[in-house]
Amino acid sequence: GLMGLPGSKASIAKSLTPAASHRSGPLPERQPQARVKSDKLLAVKVLTPQKEFLTIPNAVMISNPSTNYTRLSEQTGVPIIVPVTIGYDAPWRQVHQLLLDAAGVTEGVVDSPEPKVIQKALSDWYAEYTLTCYTPHAEGKNGVLSELNGHIQDAFNEAEIQIMSPHYYDDKPEPMIIPRDRWFSNLPAPKKS
Numbered sequence: 001g002l003m004g005l006p007g008s009k010a011s012i013a014k015s016l017t018p019a020a021s022h023r024s025g026p027l028p029e030r031q032p033q034a035r036v037k038s039d040k041l042l043a044v045k046v047l048t049p050q051k052e053f054l055t056i057p058n059a060v061m062i063s064n065p066s067t068n069y070t071r072l073s074e075q076t077g078v079p080i081i082v083p084v085t086i087g088y089d090a091p092w093r094q095v096h097q098l099l100l101d102a103a104g105v106t107e108g109v110v111d112s113p114e115p116k117v118i119q120k121a122l123s124d125w126y127a128e129y130t131l132t133c134y135t136p137h138a139e140g141k142n143g144v145l146s147e148l149n150g151h152i153q154d155a156f157n158e159a160e161i162q163i164m165s166p167h168y169y170d171d172k173p174e175p176m177i178i179p180r181d182r183w184f185s186n187l188p189a190p191k192k193s
Contacts, residue, residue, distance in 0.1 A: 069138035077110050077134030078141050080148060085126040090161045092119065092127065098159055099131040102151035108144035109133045126164045154183070 036046050043055045069078045086095050096117045103115035115133035122128075131152075135144045156163050157178045 069141065073136060073138050076113055077136050078138045080109070080133050080135055080141060080145050082131045082145070082148060082152065083120065083128060084131070084152065085123070085128045085164045086156075087126050087162060087164055092129075094159065095127075095129055095161070098155040098161070099129060099152065102148060102155045103131060103133040106133075106144060106148040106151050108135045108140055109148065110136055153178075157183075 036044060041058075043057050044061055046054045046056065048054060072078050082099075084095075084099070099117045100115055103109050109115065110133075113134055115131060117129055117131050120128045120130045131148075133148070135141055153163065158180060
């Protein structure tokens with residue numbers, strides 16, 4: 001127990017939970033778009049985009065890494081991190097440029113800090129690249145990520161470079177790309193209300 005420690009049990013227990021890291025705003029990676037609704041002695045209550053309330057015990061919050069996107073948006077912006085794996089037949093400089101170009105045309109990606117690409121791993125059949133860019137608001141992160149992923153796919157398809165994520169099994173006789181003339185084919189007609 002907490003016997004023998006100076007101060008009240010409540011204040012000691014509260015001091016063990018970094019309350020400032022749970023202030024109102026988007027919840028960390030477990031539910032990136034969830035909003036912290038209350039931070040109590042024993043638990044944090046959050047509201048998900050699906051309008052579900054979750055109660056997360058403070059012991060779970062303390063024992064797991066978390067990122068406060070609200071604080072990040074006030075400082076550098078909220079990071080958007082996109083890993084892609086590309087075969088060794090693609091020039092790495094071209095891969096870097098395609099990823100940076102995709103970030104450059106994505107609405108909501110800021111110019112400063114500049115987007116950057118690192119080569120994270122050289123695996124057996126492909127190199128893993130990670131694009132990191134920033135958006136100013138945590139609430140729009142998923143929308144920006146979705147648009148960015150679309151621009152990445154378009155850029156690599158136009159360059160006829162196969163994205164080999166999430167798993168690579170075998171080379172097909174034809175390239176695994178989607179030519180521009182097929183980008184919008186076979187789409188269902190929009191439903192009218």
